[in-house]
Amino acid sequence: MHRSDWETLEGYLPAEGRRLWNQSFYFNAYDPKNGIGCVIRAGFMEGSRSANSWMVFFMDGKPLFARYNANLSCPANRLAGGVSVGGMTLESLEPLKVARIRFQTAEFAFDLTWRAMHPLMDAIGFGQDDKDNFAAAHAHAHLEGSCFVTGTVTLRGGDRHTFEGTGGRDIAAGIRDWGSMEHYRVAWPIFTDETAAIGIHGVAGGRHSYMSMWHDGTDWTPIVETEDLVTFDTDEFTVRETHWRLRDAHGREVSYSGIPLFRCFLPADGYTLVEHIAKFTRSDGVEGYGLVECGMRLPWHRDMALGLG
Numbered sequence: 001m002h003r004s005d006w007e008t009l010e011g012y013l014p015a016e017g018r019r020l021w022n023q024s025f026y027f028n029a030y031d032p033k034n035g036i037g038c039v040i041r042a043g044f045m046e047g048s049r050s051a052n053s054w055m056v057f058f059m060d061g062k063p064l065f066a067r068y069n070a071n072l073s074c075p076a077n078r079l080a081g082g083v084s085v086g087g088m089t090l091e092s093l094e095p096l097k098v099a100r101i102r103f104q105t106a107e108f109a110f111d112l113t114w115r116a117m118h119p120l121m122d123a124i125g126f127g128q129d130d131k132d133n134f135a136a137a138h139a140h141a142h143l144e145g146s147c148f149v150t151g152t153v154t155l156r157g158g159d160r161h162t163f164e165g166t167g168g169r170d171i172a173a174g175i176r177d178w179g180s181m182e183h184y185r186v187a188w189p190i191f192t193d194e195t196a197a198i199g200i201h202g203v204a205g206g207r208h209s210y211m212s213m214w215h216d217g218t219d220w221t222p223i224v225e226t227e228d229l230v231t232f233d234t235d236e237f238t239v240r241e242t243h244w245r246l247r248d249a250h251g252r253e254v255s256y257s258g259i260p261l262f263r264c265f266l267p268a269d270g271y272t273l274v275e276h277i278a279k280f281t282r283s284d285g286v287e288g289y290g291l292v293e294c295g296m297r298l299p300w301h302r303d304m305a306l307g308l309g
Contacts, residue, residue: 011080021045032289068266089101122141124141144213149165167190178268197256221248238276242292260276275293
């Protein structure tokens with residue numbers, strides 16, 4: 001998909017008879033000062049006339065509020081112009097640069113804005129060493145970018161916290177068949193020096209494929225070599241720690257490790273996503289925070305994805 005058409009991804013795109021057609025908008029964030037973080041997603045499957053949403057907030061490693069909605073009716077609107085789904089209102093305030101999400105109940109409320117630290121980049125068309133075209137088989141565009149995140153989070157009883165942290169967002173459109181992937185794992189740190197990495201390792205049909213990018217503080221750079229090692233906890237689903245090494249198209253190497261601060265499960269029928277917000281440390285000692293995500297086709301067996309720690 002050409003860069004000049006990316007803004008259309010925030011608006012309505014017709015399914016045109018494709019049953020597995022998907023448009024999704026994903027956000028995560030973490031504020032280390034108050035220990036509050038979140039993962040949020042809204043998915044629109046016009047082909048099956050349904051929508052879903054995920055929203056999980058935590059504080060100091062413990063859940064604050066969680067809501068998962070499946071098989072909602074599919075609204076006509078999308079991020080451009082604003083859309084409400086599962087009680088949340090999501091809107092693009094500046095195309096591909098600024099997005100706001102609001103939610104309010106008697107138990108919990110938030111009003112957060114994601115502002116681009118780095119421009120969104122299509123990870124499918126850029127920054128992949130995916131020999132088997134793993135990514136393109138699951139979407140025709142997948143924009144990802146790192147953000148500054150600000151706003152407020154209000155707890156039960158009216159205890160209001162100012163939020164000032166960092167996070168990621170992505171926009172995906174295309175055919176999405178969760179069951180076609182045995183496994184995938186992601187590590188997305190955003191460091192305090194405003195560099196960031198997006199490492200993706202997918203397993204489909206027994207083949208291992210990679211799709212990774214590195215932002216050096218100035219530009220996104222494609223990654224030509226990715227190595228990763230995940231150590232799972234005793235449940236064999238949640239991550240105890242993760243280690244990644246990336247080499248970019250200029251021959252530069254970056255490596256980093258992540259230790260999760262919070263974990264949650266997000267069901268998708270016969271597939272499960274395990275979301276973690278983690279603290280990362282780069283090999284030169286620079287720290288940061290961000291996402292560790294794993295997807296597992298059920299029933300899950302570790303031998304479905306060779307090379308796991």
